[in-house]
Amino acid sequence: MAFGARAVSVGYDTIALGNDARVGSVSSTDGTNTTYGFADFSTAVGADSRISAPFGTAIGKVATVSAQGGSAIGAYASASGVNGIAFGTDADLNDGSRMGASASGANSIAIGTNAASAGSASTAMGQGASAMSDNSVALGSGSSVQSGAGYAMALGSRSTASAAFSSAVGYSASSSGARSTAVGSLAMSRGADSTAVGRGAISSGGRSSAFGFKAVTPGSFAVALGTEASASGTSATAVGGSASAAFANSTAIGYQAQTTDVNQVTVGGTGSSVRVGDIDASTAAQEGQLYSVTVDNEGTLGRGSALATGQQVASLASNMQAIAAVTDAQFSALQADVDTLSFQLDDLDESTRGGIASAMALGGQMIVPDSTISVSGNVSTYRGEQGFAGTVAARVAPRIYVSGGVAGSTAKNSTGGRVGVALGF
Template sequence: SVSLGQSAFAGSDASIAIGQNASAAGLDGPGPTTAIAIGMNASAGDAGLAVGESASATMDGVALGQNSSAGIGSLAVGNGATTDIAVLGATAIGPNAQANADNSVALGAGSIATEANTVSVGSVGSERRIVNVGTAINGTDAANKAYVDGQITAVSSNVATIEATLEYFDVNSSMGPATANGAESIAIGPEANALGSRSVAMGADGNNNGGTEGAEAFGDDSIALGTDTRANDAFGIALGAYSQSSGSAAIAVGALSEATAASATAIGLEAQADGVTSNAIGYRAIATGKGAIAFGGDSDPADAFADSNAIGSQASGEYALALGVDTNASGTRSTALAIGASASGIESTVIGFLASATGTEGLALGRRTEATVFRSTAIGSSAKATGVNSMSIGRGSIASATNATAIGEVAQATNIAAVAVGSNAQSGGEGSTAVGRSAVVTRSQSTAVGFQANVTHAVSTAIGANATTTRDEQVMIGGAGSSVAIGDIDASTAAQVGPVDVVTVDAKGTLGRGAAASAASVDRMSLAFQGTMLAHEADLAALDQRVAFLEGELDGIDGGIAAAAALAPIVALPDQPLVLNIGAASHGGQQGVAGTIGGRLSNRIGLGAGVAANTGDGKVTAKVGVSIGL
């Protein structure tokens, strides 16, 4: 079909509408059924020809001229020429000529033919004579053949002109006609069928086997557009070859698309929406659950992540949401977002490439994450949570037991209620805790805190870098080469109540306690020491000299401490590349002053330096440091 001009409409396969508001609403069927309308507001019915402004031709009619009108099988030539729409085979030639009876002919301007099978060359009060009529050939001849031939030649010339214009257009169909049985319905196309009231069916029978129809609109107010489309229920829409809508207000748009439930919507090639109020959008997208949404197509088999089926995004759970190529949300109220994401657990949520959540209320967030059981949570690339109520956070982290928690890159919590926090931290005992990079706990109810802290004994604790337990029910503080300090021992002493004991330490660092000495034993010890001291007065005099020397050294030490304390740490200020700090301190009666300067070499590297002086020994202290962000 061809439509040229504003609001021009060509209804059938081979119809032509040329001109503003021109309408060629021909119906395809056997034989030449082309409708042609040329001119502003021209209108042509099935196999009709209308040429001229506001020209109108119904089925098999020809109307040539402004405001001309031709009824069924009739001919109207001339501005204002008309044939009654209710008569057959009438001919009106000439401006304002009228042929209003079956097979009547009106020739000449203003001529009117009102009786069947008659020819009129005038009207009442405007009669004409037929003059110079040649010899008739037949007894019933009334007109000169030359005149008639001239008229035929003129019409033929016009038809030839039109045919030359349309020589590149054709209609080829051997199928049956369209049928519009519904009230106010429209059917266009070979074997198209509009059965519902106010329905529209437009499209041919793609099978051409005589056993099926073309486009079919069965529901009231339904629309079927395209080869073998079906709109089966009220307000349904099927748009695209072989598309089908079943269910009130169901919509199927796209070749081979299907919307099979009330208010379901399927958009895209082979898209399928089977759940009530479901939506499937994309190539081979499928939404089968009530209120489900599937948005995304099927992967290309050449893609590295392509699956083995020919299905796009799927949302089969009620109120499920699947968004992305090859996504699958099969759990009730589940959500799957990103390529290949799969949420099969009830109320599960999956966000990430090829991530999956199979457990109820599971959460998988990140590339290839897995949350496989009830209320499991996996966050981070390749993180896995396979225990009930377990949680894994960090790339490659694993929480594989009930209530287990793994936080950090490749952290692992593999026993009930185990906790692993830190890069490569591992907690394998029931109720155990490993905190720190590469911290490891292998026994139950044990704790390791610190870099490479290691607990291999039950009910034991290791605290500090490289701290390692040596037996069950042990607390190990610090690793080899580490010192142990306890803050504010004076306050702790002041808080003691009642008898006190002394603390003992064996060669392996194990703490113990013993009874403190009584006042009487202390007095006896004092008398013994006095005797000893009298015997060593000479030694004490020599010692006094050495103490005096040491006191001088202590002043220097106090001064050094004051200088070190004055070296204040560099405090970074927003948007300041360099920072200068001035500090002062006092210790042991000695004073120290210092200045430090620091700056950023990059977003992750800082450099600082400082100098300090003291009143103890007058020496200068200097420092330099580098800060590196990890």
């Protein structure tokens, strides 16, 4: 049945409804040789809608079905793949043309304005969503599975999967490594078999895994877990906020922990401390010979010499007792020497003060004018010691004098004397 100006319906159980709607085709109408193209069991509804294959359904202005079993619903929708489904209205394209949803892959589904499913068994859902590879899925406005990315999946607005078997989930998430997975807005999985989970997380090393806000794994086989954690060394591991493992086979654990060499394990960053939850349980689990722990200026731990056994400790204790006994005797002898020295110093101090007092007294001799013999007596005191002296001076000839004196003090053994002569010219 055909309803509408210039509507055409060719085939069994077909319906064409709308001006210039066409189901099937008539290639010649000269009255002698007319060729018909049958589109059995198809229905076209809408001005300029077209169906050229059996079992098709076209609903909407210029909706088009060109493959068996296809369905195009919406203005300018197009189903050109076998059993394809295109569901979406039209939109103006940059070149001035108009296009609705397009399902060009066999058994594909395109739902949304300008959605396109070109791969076999592919699905594109959302405005501008595109599934260009076989068995691929693009879900979300502007989501895209690119050509050559079979079995890939892009879920989220502007998400992109460009490698086979890859998955991108989240706003602008991107998976470009084969079999890689990116989950989170702006997450990127670039390395083969890599995983990036978290906003802005990037796994660019092969078989690497980045988990957390802006976590990155440039190194192959690397793992980064935590906000802005980075594992750039091959087989490196960084766990904790801003932790960094930049060397091969190194491990950084804790906030801002950083490795400085290959095969190194760093626990904690600058200013952090390390605590063992149950040191008693750890001690109880130890077996065999025990060793000491050493640490260098860089904080690198090492194993020192073996700790002493019980027998060695007992022997050491015995030696220490012997050493203590010798030391005690030495200290006693030293104390006696110190006491003797102290006594001698006290005696020296007393003698010195007494000597000074004696000298002060002896120096006070006087000569009585116009006398042949003068006798003097003097006393003195100095810092607790008293001095005394007696002197005699005699004139033996004009301008010739002789003198002598004796002095002493309260200090022991401080008595002394002197004699002298004086000449005048």
